[in-house]
Amino acid sequence: MRSIIRFVILVLILLSCSSPYSRKKISTSIIQDGELVVSVFKKDFKNNRGSYHIWTKYEKKNKEQVDSIRSTLSLFSNYTIYLYSDSTLDEGHYYAYSQEYFKNNPIQKFARNHQREIYVENEDTIMLLSSEPDGIYNFYTNKRLAKEDVSFIEKAIKALKINGMNTAFLYEEKTDNPGEEYYGYYYNNGKNITIKASLNENIESTIKDLNEGIKINSIASVILFQDQIRKGKKLLLECDNKTMRDKLQRSLSSFQKINFPLARKMYYNNAKEKLWEKNIEVKLSGRDITFVGYMFADNATINATYEEVRQELEDLRFKTVGFRWYEDGDRTYWKLNVKNDGDI
Structure with a gap:
């Protein structure tokens, strides 16, 4: 009991002797x-x-x-x-x-x-990096803001005497070339801050979308399918977590295997419908596509058409593209530089 009393007295003495600072x-x-x-x-x-x-x-x-x-x-x-x-x-x-x-x-x-491009409150800083047309502004913040920091931004806007603001993009780095690296944005009309999802959140969301799949029933859906592949590849390059990376890679590979054949079929159906008016018939066999029409009796026309369609056919991983000037004529064709459907 005495030791406890001595301890309490010692604490009181230390507190009383502490620096007034x-x-x-x-x-x-x-x-x-x-x-x-x-x-x-x-x-x-x-x-x-x-x-x-x-x-x-x-x-x-x-x-x-x-x-x-x-x-x-x-x-x-x-x-x-x-x-x-x-x-x-x-x-x-x-x-x-x-x-x-x-x-x-x-x-x-x-x-x-x-003098007028910075706002400081306690240890928090907002700096005006640049402005763009239509009321777009770019702000540096010395720490990541949260959704609850709306009043801090509003005070900065007032102090910096910014009028006509629509949106302020928020950056953690002082950059002379603002772009996609912003971490969030403040929308003045709604008076709210939106924070971009983290890399892991983006990956989890993308895996979920890939696993749910996509309904390919139009050329627009083919474009969306290609956009999802590009997004998945970009995230694979950015991801440094092996477990997450492997999970994303498996989902993306499966997504491609299922949907590349459907995308090629949709492309074929669309080309068949559109080119009928130009007296061109389109044939599809597996991953090989062939265009048939009298104009392909001319080699220059064949070559020009090939150059025009080659990239979009490779994007959909057709293996070959061929041309005939009549139904049973010789097929002039090129092998396309493509991977298997499941390869990333």
């Missing part, structure tokens, strides 16, 4: 007239010479101005303050620092052209 409440931003003008985006408390990394909307030029920030935000007096204005917010890009004295960075100036 640990109990000191620290603000992280300064807002003037509804506008964010100062924000602490990083704090380093690892040693006695700790530091704050602070973004400022307007340039600070002397120690008195920095001390005003220190006082307003209740920042520790013995910690160095590094000041940033540029949109990178990377260490080393500070334009000045201050502790016992104020000093400018000779290789990094205050970047006036970045």
Whole structure:
């Protein structure tokens, strides 16, 4: 019992002797007239010479101005303050620092052209990367946002004075060439954030679609079938999980075996219907297709037609394509460079 009492007393003594810094409440931003003008985006408390990394909307030029920030935000007096204005917010890009004295960075100036393209709240950052027609904007965020972060984006849009926004695509990397690598987007009209599915979620969804199959009853469904194959192949290249990769590969192979013959049959039926008007008859035997018509008495016409249809026939894995100028005439044909239906 006495040992327990001694332990409790020891804890109370340790708490009473702890640094006042640990109990000191620290603000992280300064807002003037509804506008964010100062924000602490990083704090380093690892040693006695700790530091704050602070973004400022307007340039600070002397120690008195920095001390005003220190006082307003209740920042520790013995910690160095590094000041940033540029949109990178990377260490080393500070334009000045201050502790016992104020000093400018000779290789990094205050970047006036970045004053309105960044919004910082606590340690969270939104940076405007670029804008496109029709109200499309591209934002960098220093962390992945979630569906619940709508108000954060709305405050950033207001602070950055962006008008007429339709959609903002969200990126985890600072890129000069925004594209498909966005991780989500904010839709202004609906006031919601949509997060793209992760790679594993995409793979699971694709496996489910492949296993459910597809009803091939039109040329449009053939195009959809080909799109699903392309998507599956792309995911196979991106997947680094062997178990998931093997599972996807099996599903894709089975999907192809079942549907390539159906897709070829649909192509044949469509070609037969369309080319009848041009006095061309189409024959299908297994994976071999033949076009029959009087115009194929001319070798130049045969060659030109072959070049025109070769790619789409290879995409559907026909083995050969042939031409005759009458029903029982000699067949001029080419072997196509294709895999077996189940091969990926």
